[in-house]
Amino acid sequence: MAKEKLVQEITNMEDDFAQWYTDVVLKADLVDYSGVKGCMVIRPYGYAIWELMQKEMDARFKAYGHENVYMPMFIPESLLEKEKDHVEGFAPEVAWVTHGGSEPLTERLCVRPTSETLFCEHYKNIVQSWRDLPKLYNQWCSVVRWEKTTRPFLRTREFLWQEGHTIHATPEEAIEETEQQLNVYAEFCQNVLNMPVVKGKKTESDKFAGAESTYCIEALMHDGKALQAGTSHYFGDGFARAFDIKFTDKDNKLTYPFQTSWGTTTRLIGAIIMSHGDNNGLVLPPKVAPIQVIIIPIASHKEGVVEKATEIKERLEKKFRTKIDLSDKQPGWKFAEYEMKGVPLRLEIGPKDIEKNQCVLVRRDTREKYFVSLDELETKVAELLEDLAKSIYNKALENMEQHTHACTSIDEIKACIEKNGDGFIKAMWCGDEACEDKVKELTGVGSRCIPFDQEKLSDTCVCCGKKADKMLYWGVAY
Amino acid sequence: MAKEKLVQEITNMEDDFAQWYTDVVLKADLVDYSGVKGCMVIRPYGYAIWELMQKEMDARFKAYGHENVYMPMFIPESLLEKEKDHVEGFAPEVAWVTHGGSEPLTERLCVRPTSETLFCEHYKNIVQSWRDLPKLYNQWCSVVRWEKTTRPFLRTREFLWQEGHTIHATPEEAIEETEQQLNVYAEFCQNVLNMPVVKGKKTESDKFAGAESTYCIEALMHDGKALQAGTSHYFGDGFARAFDIKFTDKDNKLTYPFQTSWGTTTRLIGAIIMSHGDNNGLVLPPKVAPIQVIIIPIASHKEGVVEKATEIKERLEKKFRTKIDLSDKQPGWKFAEYEMKGVPLRLEIGPKDIEKNQCVLVRRDTREKYFVSLDELETKVAELLEDLAKSIYNKALENMEQHTHACTSIDEIKACIEKNGDGFIKAMWCGDEACEDKVKELTGVGSRCIPFDQEKLSDTCVCCGKKADKMLYWGVAY
Numbered sequence: 001m002a003k004e005k006l007v008q009e010i011t012n013m014e015d016d017f018a019q020w021y022t023d024v025v026l027k028a029d030l031v032d033y034s035g036v037k038g039c040m041v042i043r044p045y046g047y048a049i050w051e052l053m054q055k056e057m058d059a060r061f062k063a064y065g066h067e068n069v070y071m072p073m074f075i076p077e078s079l080l081e082k083e084k085d086h087v088e089g090f091a092p093e094v095a096w097v098t099h100g101g102s103e104p105l106t107e108r109l110c111v112r113p114t115s116e117t118l119f120c121e122h123y124k125n126i127v128q129s130w131r132d133l134p135k136l137y138n139q140w141c142s143v144v145r146w147e148k149t150t151r152p153f154l155r156t157r158e159f160l161w162q163e164g165h166t167i168h169a170t171p172e173e174a175i176e177e178t179e180q181q182l183n184v185y186a187e188f189c190q191n192v193l194n195m196p197v198v199k200g201k202k203t204e205s206d207k208f209a210g211a212e213s214t215y216c217i218e219a220l221m222h223d224g225k226a227l228q229a230g231t232s233h234y235f236g237d238g239f240a241r242a243f244d245i246k247f248t249d250k251d252n253k254l255t256y257p258f259q260t261s262w263g264t265t266t267r268l269i270g271a272i273i274m275s276h277g278d279n280n281g282l283v284l285p286p287k288v289a290p291i292q293v294i295i296i297p298i299a300s301h302k303e304g305v306v307e308k309a310t311e312i313k314e315r316l317e318k319k320f321r322t323k324i325d326l327s328d329k330q331p332g333w334k335f336a337e338y339e340m341k342g343v344p345l346r347l348e349i350g351p352k353d354i355e356k357n358q359c360v361l362v363r364r365d366t367r368e369k370y371f372v373s374l375d376e377l378e379t380k381v382a383e384l385l386e387d388l389a390k391s392i393y394n395k396a397l398e399n400m401e402q403h404t405h406a407c408t409s410i411d412e413i414k415a416c417i418e419k420n421g422d423g424f425i426k427a428m429w430c431g432d433e434a435c436e437d438k439v440k441e442l443t444g445v446g447s448r449c450i451p452f453d454q455e456k457l458s459d460t461c462v463c464c465g466k467k468a469d470k471m472l473y474w475g476v477a478y
Numbered sequence: 479m480a481k482e483k484l485v486q487e488i489t490n491m492e493d494d495f496a497q498w499y500t501d502v503v504l505k506a507d508l509v510d511y512s513g514v515k516g517c518m519v520i521r522p523y524g525y526a527i528w529e530l531m532q533k534e535m536d537a538r539f540k541a542y543g544h545e546n547v548y549m550p551m552f553i554p555e556s557l558l559e560k561e562k563d564h565v566e567g568f569a570p571e572v573a574w575v576t577h578g579g580s581e582p583l584t585e586r587l588c589v590r591p592t593s594e595t596l597f598c599e600h601y602k603n604i605v606q607s608w609r610d611l612p613k614l615y616n617q618w619c620s621v622v623r624w625e626k627t628t629r630p631f632l633r634t635r636e637f638l639w640q641e642g643h644t645i646h647a648t649p650e651e652a653i654e655e656t657e658q659q660l661n662v663y664a665e666f667c668q669n670v671l672n673m674p675v676v677k678g679k680k681t682e683s684d685k686f687a688g689a690e691s692t693y694c695i696e697a698l699m700h701d702g703k704a705l706q707a708g709t710s711h712y713f714g715d716g717f718a719r720a721f722d723i724k725f726t727d728k729d730n731k732l733t734y735p736f737q738t739s740w741g742t743t744t745r746l747i748g749a750i751i752m753s754h755g756d757n758n759g760l761v762l763p764p765k766v767a768p769i770q771v772i773i774i775p776i777a778s779h780k781e782g783v784v785e786k787a788t789e790i791k792e793r794l795e796k797k798f799r800t801k802i803d804l805s806d807k808q809p810g811w812k813f814a815e816y817e818m819k820g821v822p823l824r825l826e827i828g829p830k831d832i833e834k835n836q837c838v839l840v841r842r843d844t845r846e847k848y849f850v851s852l853d854e855l856e857t858k859v860a861e862l863l864e865d866l867a868k869s870i871y872n873k874a875l876e877n878m879e880q881h882t883h884a885c886t887s888i889d890e891i892k893a894c895i896e897k898n899g900d901g902f903i904k905a906m907w908c909g910d911e912a913c914e915d916k917v918k919e920l921t922g923v924g925s926r927c928i929p930f931d932q933e934k935l936s937d938t939c940v941c942c943g944k945k946a947d948k949m950l951y952w953g954v955a956y
Contacts, residue, residue: 032603034596035557036587039550041600044615047546068525072517073551073589073620073636074573079513095552096577097589100624100635101570109514111551111575111589118512122519125510137522141620142551146578157578158551 010340012279017223022152024273028282028341031152038150038157042266045341048290049269050160054140056192056287057162057264060184066136066164071118073141074109079117083242086116089209093145095157111144116210116235116261119165120243123257127167129248133257134168136177153270154227154478161265167257169249171236174258178234181262182215185230193268194285194393195219195275196400197229198424198473200449205433208261212236218448218473220400221274224422226448226475229271232262270478275396276365282342283365283392286385293381294338295324296331298350308354312347312377319378320385339364344388345381365392400424404473406457413443413462413474424448424475428468430461439463445474488818490757495701500630502751506760506819509630516628516635520744523819526768527747528638532618534670534765535640535742538662544614544642549596551619552587557595561720564594567687571623573635589622594688594713594739597643598721601735605645607726611735612646614655631748632705632956639743645735647727649714652736656712659740660693663708671746672763672871673697673753674878675707676902676951678927683911686739690714696926696951698878699752702900704926704953707749710740748956753874754843760820761843761870764863771859772816773802774809776828786832790825790855797856798863817842822866823859843870878902882951886936891921891952902926902953906946908939917941923952 010023025031030046042050058068074097081087094110112118119137126132144158153159164181168174182199189195197217207214211233219229237256240246249255276283286292293316297309309324316322325334331348338346348360361370361380365388372380403423407413413425425445429435439462440446454471461468488501503509508524520528536546552575559565572588590596597615604610622636631637642659646652660677667673675695685692689711697707715734718724727733754761764770771794775787787802794800803812809826816824826838839848839858843866850858881901885891891903903923907913917940918924932949939946 032600034550035554035599036550036552039552041550041596042548044545044547047548050548051546067522068529069522070520070525070528070620070638072512072514072519073622074514074517076513092579094579095575095587097573098576099574101572109573118519121513122510142548144551160548 010279010281013222013277020277020279021270021274024277024281024340025152030269036157038147040152040156042160045290046269049272049284049288050266052288052290053192053268054162057184057188058138058140060188061138061162061164064136064180064184066138066166069137069139070141071112071115071122071139073112075112075115075117077108077110079121080110082117082120083210083239086210086239090114090145093147095144095146112141113143113145114261114263115139115143115163115165116239116259117243119261120239120245120259123167124243124245127245127247127257130169130250133247134166134173134177136164136166138162138164151270153266153273155267159265159267161263164260164262166260167240167245168259169247169255169257171258174236174260175234178213178215178232178260178262181260182217182230182232185232185262185264186217189217189219189229189268190393192285192287193272193275194389194396195229195271196393196397198449198451199453200451200473202231202449203433203436203447203472205436206447208233210235210238212238216449218475219271219275220403220424220475221271221478222277222399223274224403224420224476225478226424226473227267227271227274227478228448229268230262230264233260235259235261276392277342280336281340284342284344285392286344286389289342289344290321291323291338291341291343292320292385293322293345293347294334294343295322295347295349296334296338297324297326298331298348298353300326302351304354305349305351309349312349312359312374315377316347316381320381344385363388365395406455407462408458409462410439410442413439413445417443417445422476424473426455426457426471426473427462428457428460429470429472430464430466430468431470432461432464432466435461435463439474443474445476448473448475448477488757488759491700491755498755498757499748499752502755502759502818503630508747514635516625518630518634520638523768524747527750527762527766528744530766530768531670531746532640535662535666536616536618538666539616539640539642542614542658542662544616544644547615547617548619549590549593549600549617551590553590553593553595555586555588557599558588560595560598561688561717564688564717568592568623571625573622573624590619591621591623592739592741593617593621593641593643594717594737595721597645597739598717598723598737601645601718602721602723605723605725605735608647608728611725612644612651612655614642614644616640616642629748631744631751633745637743637745639741642738642740644738645718645723646737647725647733647735649736652714652738653712656691656693656710656738656740659738660695660708660710663710663740663742664695667695667697667707667746668871670763670765671750671753672867672874673707673749674871674875676927676929677931678929678951680709680927681911681914681925681950683914684925686711688713688716690716694927696953697749697753698881698902698953699749699956700755700877701752702881702898702954703956704902704951705745705749705752705956706926707746708740708742711738713737713739754870755820758814759818762820762822763870764822764867767820767822768799769801769816769819769821770799770863771801771823771825772812772821773800773825773827774812774816775802775804776809776826776831778804780829782832783827783829787827790827790837790852793855794825794859798859822863841866843873884933884935885940887940888917888920891917891923891940895921895923900954902951904933904935904949904951905940906935906938907948907950908942908944908946909948910939910942910944913939913941917952921952923954926951926953926955
């Protein structure tokens with residue numbers, strides 16, 4: 001029974017990973033398709049996960065002194081065009097508003113794909129002196145990028161995100177902010193999403209449009225593909241120069257300030273699905289599970305069962321997000337339903353359990369059963385949730401380690417992929433963009449990042465054989 | 479001193495109410511103008527007020543079983559057109575997206591002005607049986623309406639709001655939901671915003687596009703103008719018929735379900751400014767004040783002052799949103815600054831206070847001073863915050879009562895406005911739209927609502943003299 005597959009309707013991930021993913025997001029009631037191509041409806045269960053993520057992240061941002069603001073969703077074309085690299089990067093993929101009511105607009109407005117230009121316009125109004133710095137802002141909103149191929153959470157034309165924007169008196173301070181926020185993301189992924197990530201820097205060709213440098217965290221999915229889970233950008237004073245933002249410094253000199261931005265999106269929901277999910281559906285990290293414990297009464301027509309189950313619910317919901325399913329469906333159906341939804345713990349209680357003053361707890365990840373005395377229920381639930389969080393983290397870490405291989409030549413990369421499938425390839429790189437392109441062309445794997453934790457695998461570039469002092473992570477990305 | 483005006487830079491509301499309002503929203507750092515006409519930047523202090531409002535409202539919605547979701551921000555033109563009255567009401571004021579990147583779209587998309595049509599499309603996918611009902615949804619997002627004249631918070635082309643959307647098996651249930659949510663809004667306005675409201679029903683000519691009936695809460699501002707603070711709509715099965723949403727009821731019959739929607743917006747921030755503010759700036763209701771207590775050390779260069787003030791801050795922030803201003807500005811400047819920002823309580827502490835183991839608390843609304851022993855500080859702060867909340871509510875209620883007048887003829891309405899200025903006019907109405915229009919034309923006041931608390935002022939319509947059994951509230955609206 002413990003090993004039996006209760007939910008038959010979803011595709012096995014080994015057979016078709018993409019279809020498995022689609023099945024899970026739909027059957028676990030995370031999303032619905034909408035009539036607007038590439039835009040999704042985020043249903044209550046999916047949105048509740050996002051709300052829990054928001055709460056955890058928002059508290060971290062505020063602890064570092066960031067304040068939330070709200071900028072307009074529209075950017076006039078002339079404003080978007082002020083920073084040359086930025087407009088080149090984003091103009092091809094924005095949605096344009098051309099009419100208000102029945103009137104054509106005198107200037108087109110794009111729906112924000114990101115808000116650097118709006119923040120710059122605002123900074124120009126409010127930053128005059130070193131006393132006004134730093135400004136540490138964040139905004140929760142939705143943005144639009146007109147993607148050609150879309151998939152729920154992973155790539156949608158509209159998505160929800162947070163975008164941090166900060167402005168500082170010195171480059172050192174701005175760089176420290178960029179790194180600090182990358183660390184916040186990594187810690188959040190590890191401790192809240194139970195998902196290990198590699199921290200690193202993007203290569204020149206891969207950085208954000210308008211950035212001096214882009215840092216990122218990269219995670220590895222079940223299928224060996226890499227997923228960029230968050231980015232943090234250092235802008236130098238490039239935007240300040242383009243928007244003519246200046247402040248009087250402590251020496252009474254007019255100076256350009258230094259900026260950063262950093263973001264994470266609803267794509268993180270896709271990341272946890274593909275990091276922890278299995279052939280029975282979702283497996284949710286306890287800290288973002290909308291339901292942490294689902295109570296399912298057994299033989300609920302018997303006297304006292306519903307009462308006892310309800311009493312337990314009232315006890316547990318003081319400490320855990322707890323739900324009870326009193327519907328007239330069969331327990332087996334309910335087991336499968338909440339496994340599909342990735343609820344970390346199932347609590348079963350029937351007449352025999354009540355006699356013994358116990359209940360049964362079943363872990364979602366291992367399906368292990370525990371007979372637990374009702375006297376120590378809260379302690380045991382807390383313990384099992386913590387243990388599950390550690391287990392799924394370790395499993396994901398193991399998956400990442402097993403799918404990370406060091407290679408020293410193009411042929412080795414090809415052979416490695418042939419043998420092991422997708423994953424991270426570690427290889428040395430001379431720093432030349434031509435080599436980056438050539439590796440991608442010949443092997444299919446692109447550069448993911450220059451990890452902060454560097455190893456010296458050899459002295460020479462995996463591609464051209466010239467001197468190389470950077471180790472890169474390569475992979476196929478979502 | 480208590481009566482002296484510390485902030486000289488804002489216009490007196492008696493001289494120019496509109497300018498006073500603009501001065502306050504800008505000088506209290508609530509908003510900044512943006513380069514997009516009619517769209518505003520909500521700055522940290524303004525956004526923090528909205529976050530506190532959201533938290534209070536969201537908890538109330540969830541307590542009634544509502545779940546948050548997220549719908550796309552775009553509505554295809556053909557979808558918007560499905561319900562006749564709805565499209566007629568909204569099409570003239572929507573923003574149209576016509577291009578994605580460099581490609582023209584095959585169908586125009588409007589930026590949602592409201593999301594009934596999107597919810598209907600989704601309901602059609604997920605509602606099949608009576609077991610699927612009710613669905614009680616809410617969404618926090620921004621919407622766009624292409625207004626001609628705009629003012630921060632009160633009327634902007636983009637604004638933040640929540641929109642509740644529910645679908646039910648019976649009309650009774652849907653009507654109950656509509657009324658329940660109106661009551662939630664009224665209770666929220668009273669207990670959180672300390673703002674009295676009149677609950678009522680809109681007349682036919684004034685109801686929401688596509689609704690069978692619209693309920694509303696109306697508040698009265700300092701200048702005697704009425705402000706619609708929230709609406710709740712009952713749709714009957716009109717949208718279900720237009721979108722062909724059907725469910726199998728308990729008798730196995732295919733039936734149309736019944737819908738509601740209800741919303742409040744960032745306009746509520748405008749409402750609290752104009753309900754409680756004075757010539758020194760904002761006066762914030764304690765429950766939505768981002769800073770509830772501002773600590774200002776006096777003679778902070780003297781030994782021990784900053785330490786003691788910081789110690790008090792650490793004590794208070796366990797229970798209250800507390801900030802300390804340790805900047806090198808003069809106390810007088812700080813007093814004015816935090817009065818402008820409407821912080822409910824100011825705490826002053828200097829060397830003499832420390833000697834006496836006391837501090838000074840000053841209420842924002844009355845500017846009364848209290849010398850408080852540090853031993854009973856938390857109790858006194860809680861007491862004063864509660865008292866301030868009651869006081870500003872009572873003051874607003876008194877303002878509303880003083881500016882509400884019963885009239886029985888058009889001439890009486892004219893004379894009343896002449897004598898008392900703007901306010902609510904109570905008058906009987908026969909129910910004929912022609913009379914509604916004529917009153918507006920002749921006196922300038924439009925119908926605000928048919929209040930739930932009816933009074934029988936006379937038997938005849940204030941306009942045509944025919945039999946009338948409805949008392950209306952009339953007024954000039956924001």
